[in-house]
Amino acid sequence: MGNVETREALVETLFHGTGTSYDEMVHFATWGRDRQWKKELLSMMEEPKRVLDLASGTGILALGMAELFDCHVTGVELREEYCAEARENAEARGIEDVRFFVSPAEHFTIDEQFDHITSCYIPKYIQHLDVLVGNMVKMLAPGGLMLLQDFAYPSKPMWQTLFDSHFERMRRKAREEAPGWLTMFEGLPEVIRTSTWKEDLAAAMERHGLVDIKTIDQSFGMSAIVSGRQPS
Ligand SMILES: C[S@@+](CC[C@H](N)C(=O)[O-])C[C@H]1O[C@@H](n2cnc3c(N)ncnc32)[C@H](O)[C@@H]1O
Numbered sequence: 001m002g003n004v005e006t007r008e009a010l011v012e013t014l015f016h017g018t019g020t021s022y023d024e025m026v027h028f029a030t031w032g033r034d035r036q037w038k039k040e041l042l043s044m045m046e047e048p049k050r051v052l053d054l055a056s057g058t059g060i061l062a063l064g065m066a067e068l069f070d071c072h073v074t075g076v077e078l079r080e081e082y083c084a085e086a087r088e089n090a091e092a093r094g095i096e097d098v099r100f101f102v103s104p105a106e107h108f109t110i111d112e113q114f115d116h117i118t119s120c121y122i123p124k125y126i127q128h129l130d131v132l133v134g135n136m137v138k139m140l141a142p143g144g145l146m147l148l149q150d151f152a153y154p155s156k157p158m159w160q161t162l163f164d165s166h167f168e169r170m171r172r173k174a175r176e177e178a179p180g181w182l183t184m185f186e187g188l189p190e191v192i193r194t195s196t197w198k199e200d201l202a203a204a205m206e207r208h209g210l211v212d213i214k215t216i217d218q219s220f221g222m223s224a225i226v227s228g229r230q231p232s
Contacts, residue, residue: 055122059086123197154221
């Protein structure tokens with residue numbers, strides 16, 4: 001499983017104690033673009049009946065899909081703290097056909113098939129995307145779609161400057177107003193800058209037999225969606 005343990009430690013360090021303020025912070029920390037990035041991902045979906053959502057966090061995407069498509073959603077999340085938030089959010093919104101498992105997505109297995117496998121923000125945290133995709137294709141129904149979105153580091157210097165200065169501002173804000181988020185904003189930019197997840201994920205999808213693989217850049221390359229389809 002390569003360096004999964006190391007990545008888990010990184011995730012624990014970055015996310016520790018952030019669960020209750022995550023939903024507000026993700027909006028703020030993405031220039032308000034998180035909602036738009038998720039909307040674009042939702043627009044690529046095909047009225048699924050059953051969805052597996054990886055790194056489901058507090059359930060923003062998972063619960064959004066359950067409501068929009070009136071479908072079943074299974075969430076898989078590494079951290080109990082976030083899973084507990086997701087379960088509370090589901091209950092508060094009266095959404096019943098969802099369940100959340102605490103597990104590293106790379107190791108999660110269940111003897112069920114899903115029309116779609118989705119995630120916002122998992123790929124950059126996965127040491128071996130090949131392991132993740134190899135595991136997921138077993139649970140992706142024939143003709144089903146896998147769609148993963150995450151931050152990316154833009155290729156154009158102009159947008160790189162904007163990205164760097166935005167995270168510098170986020171660090172300043174965190175120091176003054178939200179110290180619990182400082183570790184995140186100190187660590188996250190480097191994780192994004194050094195990640196090659198878009199290329200690695202597309203290659204892993206191809207190796208595991210997915211077809212119609214697409215990479216869609218969002219917001220000047222500050223985010224992307226990579227998708228692939230299980231042959232029918
Ligand atoms: C930025 S949050 C995104 C949450 C949710 N997808 C959303 O869009 O609101 C990233 C989440 O990924 C989870 N995560 C990171 N690595 C993971 C792994 N290997 N397996 C499952 N979850 C993971 C973290 O615990 C964290 O909750």
